[in-house]
Every structure is written in C-alpha cells, then in structure tokens.
Amino acid sequence: MSSESDASVLRRSIDEPACFALLFDRHFDPLYRYLRRRLGDEPATDLAAETFLQAFRSRRSFTGEGSSVRAWLYGIAANLVRLRHRTEERRLRAYARAAAGCSAEEPEISVEDRLDAEALGPAIALALAGLAPALREVLVLHVWAELSHDEIAAALGCSTATVRTRLSRARSRLATELSQSIPREVGER
Amino acid sequence: MNELDDALGALGRALDDGFGAVAGPAAADAARRLDDAIRDEPIGSGRRRRGRRAIPRPALRGHRRVPGLLAAGLAVAIALVVLAVALVSGRHRTDRSGAVKTVLPFGSRLHPSGPTGVNAASVRLAAVVMDPEGSGPAWGLKTYRVAGDETCLQAGREEAGQIGAVGAYGSFGDDGRFHPFTFSDVGFGTCVPDDADGHAFDNVAYANAPASASGEPCQTFPQGFPSHMPARARARLRAQAHAADCRPRNQRLVAFGLLGPDATSVTYRTAHGTATTRPHGPDGAYLIVEPVDRAICGTQCTYSGGGSGTAMSLPIGLIATIAYRDAPACHGPPLTNDGLTLLRFDHCRDVDYVAPLHAAVTEADIASPVHVEPMPARFYCIHKGISRPDVLRIPCDGRVPPGYVRIRGGASQLTAYVSWIAREPVSNVNDSTYAIEVENPRRCGGGGQGLGSTQTLVRAGTRITRDVEVSRRCAGVYRGAVLYEPSLGPAGQAGTGLPEPGSRGTFLVGRFAIVVR
Numbered sequence: 001m002s003s004e005s006d007a008s009v010l011r012r013s014i015d016e017p018a019c020f021a022l023l024f025d026r027h028f029d030p031l032y033r034y035l036r037r038r039l040g041d042e043p044a045t046d047l048a049a050e051t052f053l054q055a056f057r058s059r060r061s062f063t064g065e066g067s068s069v070r071a072w073l074y075g076i077a078a079n080l081v082r083l084r085h086r087t088e089e090r091r092l093r094a095y096a097r098a099a100a101g102c103s104a105e106e107p108e109i110s111v112e113d114r115l116d117a118e119a120l121g122p123a124i125a126l127a128l129a130g131l132a133p134a135l136r137e138v139l140v141l142h143v144w145a146e147l148s149h150d151e152i153a154a155a156l157g158c159s160t161a162t163v164r165t166r167l168s169r170a171r172s173r174l175a176t177e178l179s180q181s182i183p184r185e186v187g188e189r
Numbered sequence: 190m191n192e193l194d195d196a197l198g199a200l201g202r203a204l205d206d207g208f209g210a211v212a213g214p215a216a217a218d219a220a221r222r223l224d225d226a227i228r229d230e231p232i233g234s235g236r237r238r239r240g241r242r243a244i245p246r247p248a249l250r251g252h253r254r255v256p257g258l259l260a261a262g263l264a265v266a267i268a269l270v271v272l273a274v275a276l277v278s279g280r281h282r283t284d285r286s287g288a289v290k291t292v293l294p295f296g297s298r299l300h301p302s303g304p305t306g307v308n309a310a311s312v313r314l315a316a317v318v319m320d321p322e323g324s325g326p327a328w329g330l331k332t333y334r335v336a337g338d339e340t341c342l343q344a345g346r347e348e349a350g351q352i353g354a355v356g357a358y359g360s361f362g363d364d365g366r367f368h369p370f371t372f373s374d375v376g377f378g379t380c381v382p383d384d385a386d387g388h389a390f391d392n393v394a395y396a397n398a399p400a401s402a403s404g405e406p407c408q409t410f411p412q413g414f415p416s417h418m419p420a421r422a423r424a425r426l427r428a429q430a431h432a433a434d435c436r437p438r439n440q441r442l443v444a445f446g447l448l449g450p451d452a453t454s455v456t457y458r459t460a461h462g463t464a465t466t467r468p469h470g471p472d473g474a475y476l477i478v479e480p481v482d483r484a485i486c487g488t489q490c491t492y493s494g495g496g497s498g499t500a501m502s503l504p505i506g507l508i509a510t511i512a513y514r515d516a517p518a519c520h521g522p523p524l525t526n527d528g529l530t531l532l533r534f535d536h537c538r539d540v541d542y543v544a545p546l547h548a549a550v551t552e553a554d555i556a557s558p559v560h561v562e563p564m565p566a567r568f569y570c571i572h573k574g575i576s577r578p579d580v581l582r583i584p585c586d587g588r589v590p591p592g593y594v595r596i597r598g599g600a601s602q603l604t605a606y607v608s609w610i611a612r613e614p615v616s617n618v619n620d621s622t623y624a625i626e627v628e629n630p631r632r633c634g635g636g637g638q639g640l641g642s643t644q645t646l647v648r649a650g651t652r653i654t655r656d657v658e659v660s661r662r663c664a665g666v667y668r669g670a671v672l673y674e675p676s677l678g679p680a681g682q683a684g685t686g687l688p689e690p691g692s693r694g695t696f697l698v699g700r701f702a703i704v705v706r
C-alpha cells in the first residue's frame with residue numbers, strides 16, 4: 001500500500017478523482033465495521049457507501065487543518081448515523097434481550113465475574129442504548145473507532161474539552177447504570 | 190474506566206458477529222456507488238487518468254440494469270395501477286385529524302430516571318390517517334405533556350382514540366387484536382423537551398416501520414441470528430409472540446413530527462406525485478404513512494431517525510415543502526437517486542422555536558466548596574429497592590441493613606461521598622447536570638474518568654451528595670472536580686441535541702482530592 005499520506009491522496013484526488021480509491025481501500029473496512037457494530041448489516045452497508053460518496057463529493061472542502069482524513073470520514077459517518085440513533089438503540093436492546101436470554105439461568109455471579117467483559121454484555125448494551133445519542137457518539141468513536149480525543153473533536157466539530165466532558169459524562173452514566181443493575185442480581189441477605 | 194472500555198470493546202466484538210462474511214459484498218456495493226460517482230465527475234475537474242486504479246467493480250448480483258425506456262414505462266404502469274387501485278377501493282388518504290381529548294387513568298414512568306407524570310389535560314390525538322394499504326385500523330399520532338417539561342409523541346395504529354399495535358403481520362402471534370400502548374410506551378415516538386414557550390419540535394421518520402406498529406426491531410437480525418447465539422436464545426426469540434414479520438410488503442414508511450404553531454401545511458412525495466397534509470394542534474403535529482417505496486426513499490429505504498434542534502432534520506426525499514403562516518416556506522431538496530441521505534435542511538429552521546432561557550452563569554455564581562468523605566470499608570451495600578443516584582451506597586462490613594444488598598467484590602474500590610451546594614438548579618434532567626470527574630494518579634496512568642452525575646432534578650441552594658468510587662489497587666491522589674453543565678444545546682432529540690456553535694460549555698463548581706494509601 002502506498003505510504004502517501006491520506007491528506008496528500010485526498011488533495012491529489014481533486015484533480016485525479018480515481019485516487020480517491022486509495023482512501024476507500026484504506027478506510028472502508030474499519031469504517032464499515034464500526035458502522036455495522038452500531039447499526040447492523042444493511043444500514044452499515046448504505047451508510048458506509050454514503051460516507052465515501054459524500055466525502056468524495058466534498059473532498060475539496062477538506063482543509064486538513066488540525067484534523068485527519070480518518071476523523072473527517074468518521075465525522076461524515078457520525079452525521080449520517082445521527083438520525084438513526086433509534087435503529088442503534090433497538091439493535092442494542094435486541095442484543096441485550098438475546099444475550100440476557102442466554103444467561104438467565106446462570107447461578108449467582110459475583111461482581112468480579114460480572115465485570116468480565118463478556119458477561120457485562122447485556123447490561124452494557126442496555127446502558128449504551130439508554131445513553132443520550134451525543135454521549136454515545138463520543139464513547140463509541142473513542143472505544144470502537146479508536147479515535148483520539150482530538151480526532152473526535154475534529155470529527156464532531158467541537159472542542160477537545162467538550163469531547164472530554166462528554167466522554168466523562170458518558171462513562172459516568174454507564175457506570176451508574178451498571179452499578180445500579182448489577183448489585184440487584186447478586187446475593188441478598 | 191478501563192474495565193468499562195474493555196466491556197464496551199467486548200460488546201463491539203459481540204456485535205461484529207460474522208463480519209468477515211459480509212464485508213466483501215458491502216465493500217463491493219460501496220465501491221460500485223463510488224465508482225459511479227467518480228465516473229460522473231465532470232471532465233474539467235479532473236477525469237480519471239489512464240493507468241490509475243479504478244475501484245473494483247463487482248458483478249451485479251441477481252439483477253441487471255433495466256434499460257431506461259423500459260424502466261420509465263414500468264414505473265408509469267405501476268404508478269397508474271397503484272393510483273387506480275387507490276381510487277377504486279376508496280382508500281385514498283382521508284385525514285380526519287383533530288384535537289380529541291381522551292381520559293388518562295394514570296401517569297406512568299416513562300423511563301427510570303426520566304420524567305414522570307402525564308398531564309391528562311394535554312393529551313391529544315393529534316393526527317389520524319388511514320393505512321395506505323387499507324389494512325387494519327388507522328394510524329394515529331398522540332401527543333402529551335409529561336413532568337419535566339417534555340412532550341411525548343406516541344405513534345402507531347389508532348383505535349377508539351388509543352394508540353397501539355395490531356396482532357397481525359407476525360406480531361402478537363397474529364391474534365387479530367388491538368394492543369394499546371401505555372403512556373410509558375411511545376411506540377415509534379419519542380419525548381422531547383419543550384421550548385421556552387411550551388412548544389415541542391421534532392421530526393421522526395421510519396422507512397421500515399412494521400405494519401403492525403409493534404415497534405419490534407425487525408432489522409436487528411436481517412440476515413438471521415448471529416452464529417454465536419446459543420440455540421436457547423434463538424428459540425426464545427423465535428417464540429416471542431410479537432416478533433414482527435418485516436418483509437418489505439409488511440413495512441410502512443411512517444413520518445411524523447411537531448412543526449410548531451406557525452406551520453400550515455406539509456407537502457410530501459408519494460408514489461403518485463405529491464400529497465399535502467395539514468398540521469394540527471398547538472404544536473403543528475403531522476403524520477404521514479406510506480407504503481415503503483423506493484420512488485420515495487430511493488436507495489436508502491432502511492432510513493430511520495429523528496431530528497433535533499434549530500436546524501431541522503427531515504426525511505429528505507419525502508418532505509417536499511413545509512408552509513408557514515408568517516415565515517417563508519421550507520423547500521426540501523429535489524428527489525435524488527441517493528434517497529434519504531441528506532440529514533438537515535440547513536436553510537430551514539423550526540419556526541417559532543424559542544430557546545430555553547438560561548440565565549448567564551459564571552463560575553463565580555456556581556462555585557461551591559466541595560467536601561469529600563472517604564468511607565473505607567471492605568464491603569459496601571446498596572439499597573435493593575430504590576435505585577436512584579441520590580441513594581448512596583453504604584459501608585456494611587458487619588450486618589447488612591434492612592432493605593440493602595451487599596455488593597460483592599467491592600473490596601477493590603474505595604467509596605467516598607462528595608457533596609457541594611448546587612447554586613444553579615437542574616430543571617430538566619435531560620438538559621443539564623452536575624457531573625463529577627476524577628483524574629487518576631499519574632503513576633497509575635493518569636487519565637480522567639467520569640464518576641457520576643446528578644441525573645435528578647435539583648433545587649438551587651440544596652446540598653447534593655453523591656458517592657464515587659476510586660480504585661484501591663492504585664495508591665495515590667485522585668484529583669477530582671465537580672462540574673456544572675447547563676445544557677447540551679437547544680431542545681432536541683430527548684434533550685440531547687449536539688451543542689450549537691458558541692454554546693456554553695462546562696462550569697467548575699469546585700475541586701477535591703481523594704487519597705488512597
């Protein structure tokens with residue numbers, strides 16, 4: 001794969017549109033995977049394609065100042081996802097129902113065991129579904145898309161401080177939700 | 190918060206199920222669309238050069254491009270047939286919307302930490318339209334105010350003034366009965382904060398709503414159940430009585446919203462052209478139900494979502510024009526082959542939206558000493574019946590107090606009580622909050638973490654106490670801060686609109702430190 005930077009490829013694609021294919025090759029899979037996690041197969045297919053279409057059409061507007069092409073692409077995707085947050089919530093809740101169905105008959109589980117990431121699945125899916133879309137956006141961009149605070153800020157067009165605040169608030173709310181749901185399932189006296 | 194991130198990561202991997210099997214077709218489809226766009230690029234702006242790599246163009250799967258003339262002929266024929274059927278059967282849309290008061294027997298909780306109480310006097314059956322296929326009860330939109338200055342939109346099938354779902358199309362075991370929603374179930378709807386004048390604004394659209402209006406997630410496992418899902422879970426899901434059959438013919442395009450008191454008409458596209466409906470009630474409620482038709486939603490028929498805030502988000506492709514009494518009409522962009530892909534009508538605004546007034550807050554106004562009381566214990570207990578942020582976990586090394594349960598594995602955490610005086614109120618839990626943040630000791634990797642927020646209504650001048658936990662595994666000084674976040678922006682989707690440019694940020698109430706030895 002070419003070592004040419006994304007920004008350089010993008011700039012070159014203004015005169016040579018076919019160059020944009022290189023950015024597609026570099027970023028489609030992770031972006032699609034990210035969208036698929038959030039929305040499922042079909043919407044992810046559409047949105048990933050649309051993200052690159054919009055990016056291609058607006059490639060002249062990318063300034064490259066203070067943001068990466070990757071962040072720019074995720075920003076476009078975030079805009080597309082924003083109106084589908086109910087789809088995302090339904091998906092998470094359905095996952096939680098399905099996964100909870102698997103463990104409903106499990107015996108009493110300690111908090112340490114519950115903190116095992118797999119075991120937390122249903123609870124955290126529900127908690128994530130209950131988060132405000134703006135908070136969920138930041139959290140999944142950070143954890144699933146592995147964007148840095150600066151990249152998230154660039155993607156969402158807000159300050160890094162805002163990203164930190166929202167990330168903190170999102171984690172806080174998730175932790176609160178989890179702390180309230182888990183103890184009720186452990187031993188009582 | 191590493192455990193939390195790990196858990197989120199695991200959740201993401203669980204949601205990835207079968208990624209490898211579908212990435213190829215998705216990429217191929219996207220590549221084809223992008224390749225078309227590149228191909229359509231004007232010559233003068235840099236056409237593809239010889240020798241450059243073209244995006245891989247997959248073979249068309251299962252269908253071939255229909256010649257333009259034939260496609261146009263087919264479209265006209267189909268449109269004529271649909272129109273003829275609609276006219277002959279007399280099922281063409283009849284809007285019998287109107288404000289109808291209904292009796293409200295209770296005020297149920299909408300969600301655990303959210304607003305409670307329905308204002309019975311505010312309940313309106315705001316819009317009713319016939320099902321476009323003439324199947325079953327009409328569709329309705331009900332609006333009602335709830336505590337916390339929010340307005341809820343409840344959409345679904347309508348019968349005798351109630352909104353609900355029908356036992357058909359696979360839902361509710363096809364029992365043929367009407368299943369009314371409670372006020373805690375808004376169906377396809379949502380609840381949004383009112384503006385300063387007590388009006389709510391929102392737009393919601395689903396291109397793939399189950400025709401039963403059951404609201405079940407019919408596209409969650411469109412390709413079948415994930416491979417890792419145990420047989421027991423699959424069987425349970427299959428046995429669910431209200432698993433909607435979501436084949437396209439059993440779906441509807443459902444769009445509704447509140448456009449404000451000044452809106453006078455909504456013109457939208459249909460398979461036969463356009464139709465116009467009149468918004469009703471003080472919030473300008475409208476409801477549109479159409480068959481799922483790619484002529485309307487283009488290639489994006491799985492579109493769903495809602496809008497928010499001051500720049501309206503509308504189902505592009507569906508809405509053509511919104512007319513206002515005293516403001517310029519909002520014209521949607523022309524229908525394109527890209528379908529419902531644009532998100533915001535940047536040139537349209539929620540007419541008459543009045544932003545909630547937030548008194549200018551300064552950090553001097555909000556500052557308060559923050560007190561910290563570490564509560565060292567081997568075990569902590571939490572109330573088993575009340576799950577509210579203001580009901581604190583308590584040390585319980587000895588006997589577990591009545592009504593509490595012991596949290597197992599709490600030994601690795603130190604609980605501390607953090608308290609401060611709230612100088613500013615929280616009058617809407619979706620719109621503002623006091624948050625607690627803590628920075629880990631540098632030797633433990635540093636990094637910040639949120640440790641909770643008020644998530645309750647707060648009266649100005651009251652002392653707030655919340656419990657926070659820090660890890661005992663890493664000794665050092667955990668430096669924290671209490672922050673006041675007045676708003677995430679103007680009224681929006683459940684109060685969660687993204688900050689508008691220039692919106693205020695976070696105000697420091699005070700700092701504190703927790704020492705772990």
